[in-house]
Amino acid sequence: MSKKVVRVMKIQFPAGGAKPGPALAGAGIQMPKFCTAFNDQTKDRMGETVPVVLTIYDDKNFDFVLKTAPTAEMIKKACGIKKAASDAKVTVATLSADKLKEIAEYKMQDLNAIDLEGAMKIVAGTARNMGVKVEGLDA
Known part of the structure; x- marks a missing residue:
């Protein structure tokens, strides 16, 4: 029972x-x-x-x-920043494509993504909302 x-x-x-x-x-x-x-x-x-x-x-x-560490915490650690931007239009740091992939691979088990590319898009969206520019993805 x-x-x-x-x-x-x-x-x-x-x-x-x-x-x-x-x-x-x-x-x-x-x-x-x-x-x-x-x-x-x-x-x-x-x-x-x-x-x-x-x-x-x-x-x-x-x-x-x-579960895996929060995405925002991992992005801040990867970029070496203490705090994210209060306004997403302000860029406070840049995240390399390699670091983005590394975070997405680690977070994959907890994300609602079918493949690594989808996971990378989720992590990149979180980064953009924090005011972090993602190399190779942002214009």
């Missing part, structure tokens, strides 16, 4: 840095158990923000799925 799902949460924590607190307070799970499991699985991704889909069952057990 399968367990009954009570709740599905989407939250983000720094890799290796989850700790009991307000983000998990309403989940109804054993927070230290989740934090230990999450931190163990993400210790090799230090410096990244890791989105996680947390499925909570009626018996207070849980499962979680780790």
